[in-house]
Amino acid sequence: xxxxTQTPRHLVMGMTNKKSLKCEQHLGHNAMYxxxxxxxxxxxxxxxxxxxxxxxxxxxxxxxxxxxxxxxxLFLHLHTLQPEDSALYLCAxxxxxxxxxxxxxxxxxxxxxxx
Amino acid sequence: xxxxxxxPSTLSVQEGDSAVIKCTYSDSASNYFPWYxxxxxxxxxxxxxxxxxxxxxxxxxxxxxxxxxxxxxxLHITETQPEDSAVYFCAxTETGTASKLTFxxxxxxxxxx
Numbered sequence: 192x193x194x195x196t197q198t199p200r201h202l203v204m205g206m207t208n209k210k211s212l213k214c215e216q217h218l219g220h221n222a223m224y225x226x227x228x229x230x231x232x233x234x235x236x237x238x239x240x241x242x243x244x245x246x247x248x249x250x251x252x253x254x255x256x257x258x259x260x261x262x263x264x265l266f267l268h269l270h271t272l273q274p275e276d277s278a279l280y281l282c283a284x285x286x287x288x289x290x291x292x293x294x295x296x297x298x299x300x301x302x303x304x305x306x
Numbered sequence: 307x308x309x310x311x312x313x314p315s316t317l318s319v320q321e322g323d324s325a326v327i328k329c330t331y332s333d334s335a336s337n338y339f340p341w342y343x344x345x346x347x348x349x350x351x352x353x354x355x356x357x358x359x360x361x362x363x364x365x366x367x368x369x370x371x372x373x374x375x376x377x378x379x380x381l382h383i384t385e386t387q388p389e390d391s392a393v394y395f396c397a398x399t400e401t402g403t404a405s406k407l408t409f410x411x412x413x414x415x416x417x418x419x
Contacts, residue, residue: 234409297349
């Protein structure tokens with residue numbers, strides 16, 4: 192696998208379920224991101240991790256819980272979601288720091304439907 | 307924080323015509339401005355970027371211009387083709403930090419035959 196991968200690609204869940212989205216980057220980057228993309232708010236940043244530390248939480252509800260065990264893996268744990276949380280969830284990675292330009296590489300996304 | 311505005315939200319052009327998408331940003335510290343293309347059902351992909359030390363950059367049929375004084379930058383696509391149909395996002399950030407990319411709201415470009 193190359194680039195940024197995400198699993199699953201599609202997920203349907205009920206409001207009482209607990210599920211997790213997984214992202215893996217094979218680019219040696221030190222920063223990873225979760226975005227939500229819906230028709231109403233394209234590319235809405237949710238979380239930023241830099242060297243495994245969370246540096247940004249963009250006022251995301253607590254029913255979304257990120258986890259970054261190392262700089263190559265990023266998870267998004269979901270519980271008691273609402274139908275309005277249905278969207279495409281995109282993971283991205285980049286190299287940040289002095290002399291870098293923060294070019295972000297995106298994964299294919301997980302299409303989430305909450306019933 | 308940074309705020310990026312993008313116009314128009316939709317754009318329809320005939321094949322062979324040019325298309326221009328414009329963005330403005332608010333943070334004068336921003337110095338890196340990438341453009342992403344997202345085809346239907348696919349992931350956003352970087353197509354061109356510009357850094358604040360240049361005013362224009364060109365790559366075949368696409369070009370980007372930057373006016374730092376006015377805080378706006380634009381994407382120009384010439385000789386449009388049907389495969390250019392997609393959603394285009396501009397973004398801005400200050401490099402060298404762990405700061406986020408701030409994206410515009412996107413422009414849906416439709417190239418008609």
